[in-house]
Amino acid sequence: MSREQVNKFFNIINEYNDFEYLLYVIICHCAPTLKRQKIASLIIFSDNGRKLNLIWERYKDRIKENLKISFFELRRNKKNITVLFYNDKMLETSIKCQKNIDFLNRFGYTNEMDLNQCLCHLSKRFEKICPHEIGVFLGYPIEDVITFVDCPSIKCKMIGYWKVYHDVENAKAIFNSYDLIKKKMIGLIFEGYKPTQLILNV
Template sequence: MCMCKDSMCKYFKMINEFQDEEYFYGLLAYSIAPTIFREKPSSLIVFNNGERKLLKIWDEAKEKVCNFFNIKYFELHRYEKGAIVLFYKEDLLRKTLANRENAVFMNENGYRRQWSLNNKLYLLRNRYKNGCPHEIGIFLGYPVKDVESFINCPNKKCLVCGYWKVYNDLEKAEETFNRFNTRKEKVISLIMSGIHPTKILQYCNP
């Protein structure tokens, strides 16, 4: 289930030597790889203006990002020095939200079945003003049973904590984590071999 820590450490050591813009793309490609390569409906990432001016780069490059990675985005929250951005594959996210069990859960939480995807994203953004809402897990592709367990039994010990806290069906969750990690490892391999982060789709079909 775990990625090779050695390769991950080497990767981040390498991209830390990049100029800000290339670092931005290297970080982004790694972070959202499972979504870029269609293993996950969406991924969440935070851009800050710290030592690296990632928010500034994001504001200048967001449309190019969509083209480079064949992906869509929706800004969920903005604050003085940062932004929380949801990157998603529209068809996969629609399918995830239309899943029967997911749709029932979302409807109970105020996301009407007949709403457009944009309307659901706007409600999610509105709720983000008060902190990260639990239903973000459904958008990110987490199993609804695990999302419900996290909400209803906050003190319950999870089976494992990976991309999400797993309370049910450990075997299936670990298989999913492995698929996500495989995509991240592919990005690491490509970029460490000299491929620019914005070119990864040319070398690995999603």
């Protein structure tokens, strides 16, 4: 975008009330997940600027009524709230995939755990670090996740929504599809659509 377009965009979103602004942030960060092209997206609501952590706390129940996807708070402190937005069936299918669950077993997840139990375990691990297995929950290719964890000295071939070590062409196609969805959402905001209108039509 040109500088003029950027200024116009920020002028638009800065006029949103807190609820609209929160929806805008969720839409822009989670557009591929909202469109069911991505399993899940992670957002950290911080106390910087507009203090999204406080806005989230105030409106999260209302957000739940408007979203067609689920969310789970993974970690919170005085400054930040880390939230996973996800498609239930897609995430459950991914976790139960044999390659994925074999990998997750290494970090205390078991085959008998249901989705909520897995999310609770992920949340406990988030208390100390950002656990590497978060890539599985976000839908990253398991081969790339395993290489990232087991071979930290290996240089990745590309960086986008995740670090790519293997199938670059497939990753490029996925990244482009995600970017296209986000670009379309931003375009609609430029056209005057409010986040409340967009969230009902994704």
